[in-house]
Amino acid sequence: MPSEVALARWQFGITTVYHFFFVPVTIGLVYLIAIMETLYVVKKDDRYKQMAQFWGKIFLINFAVGVVTGILQEFQFGMNWANYSRFVGDVFGAPLAIESLLAFFLESTFLGVWMFGWDKLSKRMHVASIWLVAIGTTLSAFWILTANAFMQHPVGYTMRDGHAEMSSFGALITNPQLWYEFPHVFLGSLVTGAFVVMGVSAYQLLRKRHIEVFQPSFAIASVVAVAASFLVMVVGHEQAQYLLVSQPMKLAASEALWKTSGSPAPWTLFAIIHASAHKNTWMIQIPYLLSVLSYNRLYGSVPGILELQQQMAAKYGPGNYIPDVVMVFWSFRIMVFAGALMFFASAWGVWRMVRNRLVLSRRYLKWMLWATPLPFIANTMGWIMTEMGRQPWVVYGLQLTRDGVSPTVSAGEVLTTLIAFTVLYGLLAAVDLFLIARVVRQGPVADDHGDEPESLSPVAL
Amino acid sequence: MTLESLWFAIIAVLFIGFFFLEGFDYGVGILVPFLGKTDEERRLLINTIGPFWDANEVWFITAGGAMFAAFPGWYATLFSGFYMALFLLLVALIGRGVAFEFRSKVENKAWRTFWDWVIFGGSLLPPLLWGIALANMMHGVPIDQHKNYVGSFWDLISLYSVMGGVSMTLLFVLHGALFISLRTSGVLQERARAAATAIGAWATALTFLFVVLSYLETDMFTRRGIDPGVVPVLAGLALFSVQFFIRAKRDGWAFFMTGLTIVLSTITVFMDLFPRVMVSSLNPAWSLTIYNTASNPYSLKVMTIVALTVVPFVLLYQGWSYWVFRKRLSSDHPLEY
Numbered sequence: 014m015p016s017e018v019a020l021a022r023w024q025f026g027i028t029t030v031y032h033f034f035f036v037p038v039t040i041g042l043v044y045l046i047a048i049m050e051t052l053y054v055v056k057k058d059d060r061y062k063q064m065a066q067f068w069g070k071i072f073l074i075n076f077a078v079g080v081v082t083g084i085l086q087e088f089q090f091g092m093n094w095a096n097y098s099r100f101v102g103d104v105f106g107a108p109l110a111i112e113s114l115l116a117f118f119l120e121s122t123f124l125g126v127w128m129f130g131w132d133k134l135s136k137r138m139h140v141a142s143i144w145l146v147a148i149g150t151t152l153s154a155f156w157i158l159t160a161n162a163f164m165q166h167p168v169g170y171t172m173r174d175g176h177a178e179m180s181s182f183g184a185l186i187t188n189p190q191l192w193y194e195f196p197h198v199f200l201g202s203l204v205t206g207a208f209v210v211m212g213v214s215a216y217q218l219l220r221k222r223h224i225e226v227f228q229p230s231f232a233i234a235s236v237v238a239v240a241a242s243f244l245v246m247v248v249g250h251e252q253a254q255y256l257l258v259s260q261p262m263k264l265a266a267s268e269a270l271w272k273t274s275g276s277p278a279p280w281t282l283f284a285i286i287h288a289s290a291h292k293n294t295w296m297i298q299i300p301y302l303l304s305v306l307s308y309n310r311l312y313g314s315v316p317g318i319l320e321l322q323q324q325m326a327a328k329y330g331p332g333n334y335i336p337d338v339v340m341v342f343w344s345f346r347i348m349v350f351a352g353a354l355m356f357f358a359s360a361w362g363v364w365r366m367v368r369n370r371l372v373l374s375r376r377y378l379k380w381m382l383w384a385t386p387l388p389f390i391a392n393t394m395g396w397i398m399t400e401m402g403r404q405p406w407v408v409y410g411l412q413l414t415r416d417g418v419s420p421t422v423s424a425g426e427v428l429t430t431l432i433a434f435t436v437l438y439g440l441l442a443a444v445d446l447f448l449i450a451r452v453v454r455q456g457p458v459a460d461d462h463g464d465e466p467e468s469l470s471p472v473a474l
Numbered sequence: 475m476t477l478e479s480l481w482f483a484i485i486a487v488l489f490i491g492f493f494f495l496e497g498f499d500y501g502v503g504i505l506v507p508f509l510g511k512t513d514e515e516r517r518l519l520i521n522t523i524g525p526f527w528d529a530n531e532v533w534f535i536t537a538g539g540a541m542f543a544a545f546p547g548w549y550a551t552l553f554s555g556f557y558m559a560l561f562l563l564l565v566a567l568i569g570r571g572v573a574f575e576f577r578s579k580v581e582n583k584a585w586r587t588f589w590d591w592v593i594f595g596g597s598l599l600p601p602l603l604w605g606i607a608l609a610n611m612m613h614g615v616p617i618d619q620h621k622n623y624v625g626s627f628w629d630l631i632s633l634y635s636v637m638g639g640v641s642m643t644l645l646f647v648l649h650g651a652l653f654i655s656l657r658t659s660g661v662l663q664e665r666a667r668a669a670a671t672a673i674g675a676w677a678t679a680l681t682f683l684f685v686v687l688s689y690l691e692t693d694m695f696t697r698r699g700i701d702p703g704v705v706p707v708l709a710g711l712a713l714f715s716v717q718f719f720i721r722a723k724r725d726g727w728a729f730f731m732t733g734l735t736i737v738l739s740t741i742t743v744f745m746d747l748f749p750r751v752m753v754s755s756l757n758p759a760w761s762l763t764i765y766n767t768a769s770n771p772y773s774l775k776v777m778t779i780v781a782l783t784v785v786p787f788v789l790l791y792q793g794w795s796y797w798v799f800r801k802r803l804s805s806d807h808p809l810e811y
Contacts, residue, residue, distance in 0.1 A: 077575035080528065081568040087538055091553025092560055095622075098553075102546020103769040110539035111780055117532045118788045122795050125525035129810050133798055178770040419554035421622045430561050437565065441572060448579050 018415045020427040021093040024434065026400070028085055030393050031438045035079035035445075037392055040154060040199065041206015042072045043147045045234060050140045064226050065143075067457035068210065071449050073128060078445045080121075082438060087113075093427065097407055097417030104170050104179040105160050112156035120149025154202070155195055162191035164408050165399070166259040177411065190259055193252035200245040201395070204355055205388035207238035211362070212385030213453050215378040226457045231373070232366060238359035246352055250306070257307060257315070260409060262325065262334060263402035265318045266341040268303060269293050273317035278303035282346075286339050291319060332413075334405060341402040348394035351387045358384050477774040478764040479749070481544035484781060486744040488540055492533035493646075493736050496600075498729075499527045501650015503570060503597025504643075507590050509654065509665045516590055517578055517809055522657040524811045525799045527574065529792055531567070543777050547621055547767025548751045555615070555623025556607060559630060563603045570596025574811055601646045602639040606630060608743060609638030609684075612692045614755035621762055634691045641684045644677035648716065649736065652729040659802050663725075670720050670728065678713050681739075685710075699748030702741065709738035 053061035169184030280302030510516030577589035616625040654666035719728035
């Protein structure tokens with residue numbers, strides 16, 4: 014039987030990754046829908062209403078799964094990480110409570126209003142509702158990332174009686190870590206929503222279906238995608254540079270930099286990492302690039318894993334402070350590669366549309382259909398990199414992960430819930446995709462909210 | 475009033491809101507397969523709570539978050555101690571949550587029946603578990619000197635706690651039936667009133683029995699945090715009066731009375747508990763109190779400012795959303811769920 018810590022970590026990892034499949038779609042899609050409905054209200058063009066309702070259907074199916082997988086998240090800290098909760102609850106609990114009070118109430122209430130209120134509200138009130146949902150989702154991201162940013166870079170606290178207490182709320186919400194994390198995650202979500210819209214639109218355009226709806230959908234989404242994917246990279250770059258200050262070990266691990274580099278430092282594109290031997294083979298390196306990335310200069314050395322391990326052992330006591338280098342190195346690279354691909358793919362599309370009056374080649378549309386999973390890969394890899402890169406700390410420099418688990422929950426109980434949630438979430442994801450695929454195949458309908466469209470042939474089950 | 479007392483009260487208010495609002499959501503969900511004889515009827519019943527249930531559930535999420543923020547010691551012991559019970563609660567809420575959205579998406583009888591029963595199960599299990607949890611909170615559970623729950627899942631199951639679960643469930647079913655009678659007309663409304671009358675008798679009887687058991691099983695009547703005085707008596711009277719309002723076809727008043735019962739009962743429980751949050755059955759000195767589990771005054775002050783600023787707006791716009799959808803549903807109404 015694996016240890017309670019290992020099982021609790023697996024459960025948290027699996028449930029969070031699942032949750033974060035759906036959440037970026039929610040955040041990204043809601044803004045696109047809000048834009049479309051606003052265009053409908055302003056231009057009085059029914060096509061935009063059809064678009065808002067069509068993408069709205071996909072949004073609602075996805076939102077439901079995002080919400081339910083999120084309930085566990087709030088509970089899981091208390092359930093599996095009781096000692097962590099006791100240790101940082103004074104600081105960490107507040108952003109979670111505020112998230113609920115400020116963001117969840119807003120998005121839930123106004124989504125109910127939007128969903129059921131097409132015929133009951135004025136056009137202005139109705140579009141205002143979806144904008145309020147969008148704001149709600151964004152506030153939600155902000156507050157949960159305030160909490161996560163504290164874990165990565167603790168600020169605004171003092172230690173008393175063996176636990177952390179909040180001493181400055183201002184420091185908590187001005188944590189520089191937060192102001193890299195939040196824009197990065199938010200922009201990444203916009204890219205995710207945009208790629209979902211582009212992928213589904215590409216599917217329809219390849220079949221020449223409802224061009225009047227999917228052509229403008231694709232256009233709007235690709236503009237959002239190119240801008241957001243570019244900014245994601247800019248912020249991501251700054252966020253990685255900040256690691257030099259806040260979590261140098263994570264940065265070193267992401268580069269599999271065992272020994273402190275020389276100056277200038279090369280960037281390792283590829284390596285076979287021998288973690289226990291603390292060395293790499295088959296390295297493909299690009300000269301100067303690590304210095305450029307770290308310092309925006311052509312020189313500058315970066316501290317290595319082994320040197321940092323010595324420093325941390327001296328500071329915190331004997332122990333292994335090295336995270337899983339293989340995971341951190343590769344998750345980082347996959348994320349960056351996927352992110353760059355997304356930028357170029359959407360930039361190409363925008364350029365072609367500007368040049369060719371919105372008409373896109375079949376080959377490009379096929380590429381964009383296949384590109385739909387890219388943001389999901391990038392999002393997942395990003396979270397794996399940042400959370401596994403922080404290990405063995407759960408709160409960096411303050412509490413080790415293994416010290417945070419619930420003392421009275423047995424490994425057997427965690428194994429039970431781990432298996433149950435994994436299976437349940439897997440089934441949910443399958444049903445989610447099944448229902449979204451149906452909505453896509455049915456396509457948009459003239460004045461559609463609620464009932465199954467009678468005019469289309471039922472899809473055989 | 476100290477900051478700790480204030481936050482005890484705020485969390486009580488959040489639970490009151492949660493039970494009042496999700497109470498009828500759970501009740502409606504339980505009644506769907508019974509009051510709805512056709513697919514059309516079941517769909518209509520689900521849509522009575524359609525615009526509201528998600529925001530209602532947030533009262534619970536906020537209560538949990540507030541516990542974490544204000545009393546992390548309580549949050550940690552409760553959530554890790556009642557691990558398997560919470561797991562069951564989560565499975566129920568997850569199932570129910572997606573079932574609302576998924577149910578009518580496919581025109582297939584087996585599909586829709588399946589999700590109707592998921593809604594039923596996902597609405598039945600939470601009030602049972604909550605009643606069991608509240609009964610255990612009042613009775614006391616094995617908590618050691620390190621504030622850890624040292625019992626098992628089965629320690630939470632006793633005649634007393636199950637009575638708590640059953641009576642709470644019946645009360646919510648009654649509350650839900652009356653909500654349906656306010657939101658529908660014609661044959662569904664008649665069925666809802668009939669269900670309310672039938673369930674009401676059981677709910678009243680079992681709640682009364684539960685109160686008697688509380689006298690025997692807990693120290694709630696002897697060692698009172700704050701003497702609730704007439705509050706529980708008023709709760710009992712409110713519950714008892716429901717049948718008269720139903721008979722007089724004053725559905726609004728009947729619903730108001732079940733709501734009042736829920737509100738006043740919850741207040742009674744919290745007043746009796748105060749200043750403890752989790753009673754230790756091993757040793758009273760080991761009970762969790764608002765004082766030994768609270769965050770530091772600075773955090774509580776920050777949270778107080780946020781709460782007092784935000785809650786009025788929440789009440790305002792949530793109240794407004796009920797106003798927007800005040801009309802009764804009918805079968806020619808487009809149904810979103």
